[in-house]
Amino acid sequence: MKVRKLPIIVDAEPMSLPFEVETLEGTMRGKPGDWLITGIEGEQYPCASHIFQKTFTNAADYFPTNEEYQTAIYELTKVYKALAKGTPTEDILKALGSYLRYAGVQGIKWTDDKQ
Numbered sequence: 001m002k003v004r005k006l007p008i009i010v011d012a013e014p015m016s017l018p019f020e021v022e023t024l025e026g027t028m029r030g031k032p033g034d035w036l037i038t039g040i041e042g043e044q045y046p047c048a049s050h051i052f053q054k055t056f057t058n059a060a061d062y063f064p065t066n067e068e069y070q071t072a073i074y075e076l077t078k079v080y081k082a083l084a085k086g087t088p089t090e091d092i093l094k095a096l097g098s099y100l101r102y103a104g105v106q107g108i109k110w111t112d113d114k115q
Contacts, residue, residue, distance in 0.1 A: 007068070009059045011038040012052070021046060 012035045019030045021044045030036060030046030035056075038044050047055070079095045 008040055010040060010056075012036070012047070012056060013038075014049075015046075019046070 015030055015034050015036055016032055018032060019034075019036065020027055021030065021036065023045045024043060028046050033049045035047045035049065035052045036044060037047050075095065079092060082092045082095055
C-alpha cells in the first residue's frame with residue numbers, strides 16, 4: 001500500500017559541521033550538508049541532503065492538492081452549518097479543527113482585532 005504523509009510543518013536546519021543527535025532509535029550521526037529535523041513532538045533526527053530535497057519543501061511554498069481543497073471546503077461547510085444552527089461552541093471548534101487540519105493550516109494565533 002502506498003501512503004502519503006499529512007502536510008505537517010516541522011523545523012529543519014542545515015548543518016555545516018558533523019553532529020550527533022539522540023533519537024528514539026539511539027544516537028545518530030549527521031555530516032556537513034545534512035539537515036537536522038525537529039518533529040512535531042520535539043523529536044530530532046538527521047536527514048541526508050538528497051533525501052531532504054526529495055521529501056521536504058518550504059512551508060511557504062506548499063500548495064494543497066485538489067482533494068485537500070475539497071475536503072477543507074467540506075469541513076468548513078460543516079462549521080458554517082453548525083454556526084447557523086446555534087450548535088454548542090465545543091462542536092463548532094471540533095469542526096473548525098478538522099477544517100484547519102485538512103487545509104494544512106498550523107500555528108494560528110487567534111487575536112482580538114479591536115485591541
